[in-house]
Amino acid sequence: MVRVALVEGMKPNYPEPERQRYRRLVKQYLGIREERIDKLFNLLEVEKPSQAQKSFLNDIIAQAAYDSKYWSSLDYEHLKKEDVIIEYNGNIRGIARLLQGIDESKVIFVPSIGERAVTPEDEPDYFKHVDWRNKLVLNGQDVVRRFAQDRGIVLSGKYARSGQIPVEDFHLLEQNGFYFNEALKTAIDGVLKEPEYKDRVISAMAIKRRDGTELRLHPHDFAEAAEFYAYCLRYNPKIVETLGNKLTQLGDKYHGANTFNVPKRMPVGSKLYNEVEIHYIPDPQGGGPYPLDWMSTKAACDCPHALNMRNFEVRKGEMTRVVETMDTHVNMVFLAMIHKKKIPLKQAVNNMSPVPTPEFSNFVDKARYNIVQEFQVEQENGTKTKRTYVGEVGIEKLVHELAKSPEWGFGRMFSSGGKVIKILKPMYI
Numbered sequence: 001m002v003r004v005a006l007v008e009g010m011k012p013n014y015p016e017p018e019r020q021r022y023r024r025l026v027k028q029y030l031g032i033r034e035e036r037i038d039k040l041f042n043l044l045e046v047e048k049p050s051q052a053q054k055s056f057l058n059d060i061i062a063q064a065a066y067d068s069k070y071w072s073s074l075d076y077e078h079l080k081k082e083d084v085i086i087e088y089n090g091n092i093r094g095i096a097r098l099l100q101g102i103d104e105s106k107v108i109f110v111p112s113i114g115e116r117a118v119t120p121e122d123e124p125d126y127f128k129h130v131d132w133r134n135k136l137v138l139n140g141q142d143v144v145r146r147f148a149q150d151r152g153i154v155l156s157g158k159y160a161r162s163g164q165i166p167v168e169d170f171h172l173l174e175q176n177g178f179y180f181n182e183a184l185k186t187a188i189d190g191v192l193k194e195p196e197y198k199d200r201v202i203s204a205m206a207i208k209r210r211d212g213t214e215l216r217l218h219p220h221d222f223a224e225a226a227e228f229y230a231y232c233l234r235y236n237p238k239i240v241e242t243l244g245n246k247l248t249q250l251g252d253k254y255h256g257a258n259t260f261n262v263p264k265r266m267p268v269g270s271k272l273y274n275e276v277e278i279h280y281i282p283d284p285q286g287g288g289p290y291p292l293d294w295m296s297t298k299a300a301c302d303c304p305h306a307l308n309m310r311n312f313e314v315r316k317g318e319m320t321r322v323v324e325t326m327d328t329h330v331n332m333v334f335l336a337m338i339h340k341k342k343i344p345l346k347q348a349v350n351n352m353s354p355v356p357t358p359e360f361s362n363f364v365d366k367a368r369y370n371i372v373q374e375f376q377v378e379q380e381n382g383t384k385t386k387r388t389y390v391g392e393v394g395i396e397k398l399v400h401e402l403a404k405s406p407e408w409g410f411g412r413m414f415s416s417g418g419k420v421i422k423i424l425k426p427m428y429i
C-alpha cells in the first residue's frame with residue numbers, strides 16, 4: 001500500500017513540490033535505474049501516450065507493482081517523517097473522517113479499525129460469529145419502525161420473540177412500498193444516524209428470512225460489483241446464465257432457481273468463472289404482486305471467499321442455520337439483470353446491488369488501499385509488530401461509520417440515475 005501511494009504521489013494532480021518529494025522517495029526505495037523513474041515522472045504528464053510510451057509504462061508498472069522484487073524494505077519511521085504515512089490512534093469515527101480528507105498518496109497507520117484488529121486471515125472466523133449488535137438488519141425492527149414513523153404508518157408492533165414482522169404489519173409495508181431501496185435508504189438516512197447506533201460498530205447488513213435464516217450483505221461489495229461489472233463490459237468477459245432466462249429483456253422476472261457463470265477477478269483474457277445460484281430473486285423493477293420478495297432472496301456463490309463465509313452460525317451457544325452472503329459476484333448478477341432488461345436505475349427499486357456514486361466508490365477504494373493496521377502480536381520470544389491491510393471486516397465498519405455521519409446520506413452514496421463510469425484500476429486486478 002505504501003508502495004502504491006509512493007508511485008501515486010508522482011502524478012501531475014499533486015502540487016509540484018510534493019511530486020518532487022515522492023520522486024526522490026521512489027528513487028530511494030525502488031531499485032531500478034534513476035533515469036527510468038525520471039522518464040516515468042515525465043510520462044505521467046502525457047495525456048495521450050504513444051504506443052512506445054505505453055509499452056514503457058506497462059513495463060515500468062510491472063517493475064513498480066507493490067509486490068515486485070525491485071522494492072527495498074521500507075523504513076516506516078522515515079516515511080512518517082516524510083509525511084507519506086500518517087499515524088493515527090483515534091477511534092473509528094475519526095478514522096472514517098481522516099480517510100475522507102486524504103489523497104491516495106497518503107497511508108494511514110492505525111492500531112485497529114474499531115474494537116480490535118481483525119487480520120484478513122481471521123475474517124472467515126469473524127464473520128461466523130458476528131454479534132447482533134454489529135449487524136444492521138434491513139427488515140429488522142429498527143428499520144421497519146423508522147420507515148413507518150417517517151410515513152405516519154401505524155404498525156401493530158407485535159413482533160414475535162424471533163423478531164419476525166407480524167403478518168398485519170407485513171401487509172402494511174407491502175402497501176406502502178417497502179422495497180429494498182427504501183429499506184436501505186431508511187437504514188442509512190434514519191436508523192444509522194440515531195443516537196442508539198452512535199457507538200455500535202456495524203460490520204454487516206443482514207436480511208432475516210421468515211424461516212429464521214439470514215442473508216448477509218456487505219455494502220462495500222456494491223462498489224466492487226459496479227466497478228467489476230463495468231470492467232467486464234469494457235474487456236468483454238461475460239456473465240452467462242446457465243439455467244433460466246433472467247438475463248433477457250422479457251425473461252423471467254422472479255422466482256425459481258437460476259444459475260450464472262460470473263467471471264473471476266483475473267487479468268484480461270482468462271476464462272475462469274464462479275457459479276452463482278439464485279432463488280426467489282425479487283423483480284428489480286417493482287410493481288409486481290410481491291414487493292417484499294427481497295426478504296426471501298436466496299443467493300449463493302461458489303467462490304472460495306463466499307463458501308468460507310457460508311457456515312453454521314452459533315447463536316446463544318446453539319448451532320443455528322446456514323448464513324449465506326450476497327458477495328460481489330451475486331451482486332453482479334443483479335447489475336446484469338437490470339442492464340439486460342434495460343431498467344432505468346430510478347425504477348430499479350428492488351436492485352439489491354445499488355450503484356455507488358464515484359465519491360462513495362473512492363472512499364471504498366481508499367479504505368482498501370490507504371490504511372494499514374499496525375499492531376503487536378504475541379510470539380514465542382516476545383512480541384512482534386504486524387502490519388496488514390484492512391480486510392472486508394474493517395472496510396465494512398468504515399463504510400457504516402461513514403453512513404452514520406450527517407453529511408453522508410443515501411443519495412450521496414448511491415446513484416439513482418446515469419451511468420457507471422468508474423472502473424477498477426487494472427493494476428489492482
Ligand SMILES: [Zn+2]
Pocket residue numbers: 274301302303306327328329330
Ligand atoms: Zn463469489
